[in-house]
Amino acid sequence: MRSLFISPPAPPAPKMPRQIWILALGRLFLQTGSGFIVFYVTIFFVNEIGLPAALVGFAVGCQAIASIGGRFLGGICCDSQYWGRRGTLLLSAAISALGDAGLTIADNLPLLILANLFLGLGIGIYWPTIEAIIADLSTENQRYEAHAIATVADTIGLAIGTFFGGQIIGQWGNYRILFVLQGVAFLVFFTIIALAIVEPDREQNEPLDLQQDWLDIWSDRVFLLYILVNTFFIFYINQIYTILSLYFTNFITKLQTGNPFDIKEIGLFMTYYISLNALCQIPIARFLNNSDRFQGLRESMLFWGGGFLSLSAIGIFPQRTIFLIIIAMTLFSLGTATHGPSAFALMADLAPKSLRGIYFAWSNQSWGIGFALGPVIGSEVMGFAMEQNTAIAHFYWLAIAVTTAIGIVILAYIQKLLKMRKC
Secondary structure (H helix, E strand, C coil), X not given: CHHHCCCCCCCCCCCCCHHXXXXXXXXXXXXXXXXXXXXXXXXXXXXXXXXXXXXXXXXHHHHHHHHHHHHHHHHHHXXXXXXXXXXXXXXXXXXXXXXXXXXXXXXXXXHHHHHHHHHHHHHHXXXXXXXXXXXXXXXXXXXXXXXXXXXXXXHHHHHHHHHHHHHHHHHHCCHHHHHHHHHHHHHHHHHHHHHHCCCCCCCCXXXXXXXXXXXXXXXXXXXXXXHHHHHHHHHHHHHHHHCHHHHHHHHCECCCCCCECCHHHHHHHHHHHHHHHHXXXXXXXXXXXXXXXXXXXXXXXXXXXXXXXXXXXXXCCHXXXXXXXXXXXXXXXXXXXXXXXXXXHXXXXXXXXXXXXXXXXXXXXXXXXXXXXXXXXXXXXXXXXXXXXXXXXXXXXXXXXXXXXXXXXXXXXXXXXXXXXHC
């Protein structure tokens, strides 16, 4: 555990394994498929099929519910001697393809719910497994960069899918083509894993004892605190995707015209955030490779805090709105790019090699918690601000900035516990 809190000069990392690049290619196809439909499912089933928006929202929400169980199932399967990492990834792709097939033919609420349950289950199985196999295939000095490579592939794939999805709808107006294309992406991912990925060598001396393993996890105070602080990060990321557009359209006006920002302008801000995040991933990962695991997480908290303070300052300096938005989106990009590889590398070090799948399954629940709390809290505050006082919306970002200070304190305490454990 020495590398978790001491930062000696790191030896040069060996060449990145070929399997990491193959997995990145698979992830690019997978996220391209996700990009085809991620922004368009709700529009199609509400505007084209005619289902009530609330019911469509419930059906899509079933995907998140199923993904919770899927993450646990994925962790258990990928740690097992029978399924392993490779077999579990194939299972994930097959279940996701079934869900997409259901989505392609769905024209009523029950079928839409069923399709989303399959998609959520498949995606849930995928995440702890893909993180465990990347941890297995990379050395300690490669993990920052290995995660960064995978994240860049995810980002590029999502951007490609989102762009061409919009072009297809604009050209032909046929949403179901997008569902078919996502299914093709799942099948391509399945083929890449089946033909080009080899099961990593793992220490597995005895069958898993789930009851004992889970008791050990829940008695690990360091790990539980890590899940707590990681939920902070995921909550912040969720605010960018779910609440920020609401804030821009309802509480900020352009100084020149007095009009709110339109969708195209908000899209440019988001494109800047995503693009800068992708560009920074590998340089930041290489920079962090010579530091301890906690430095990146602390720096990420500082970036997020600065970004939220910049948004809050818009209420005080409305004449600097564009400048403050650019500063905020820049800091959010740096915070996201710094958090991902740091959190992944720390998790890979904390988890016993034979139980990485289960540990990643539990740590992945912070994504479910953060993405569940984010829209609820943010939309409630923004709704209250629209009814009462717009200053509440600006103050909301200041309140979130304060939580980053709490996060830094928790990180310091985790690091202290690890030092005590070593002694």
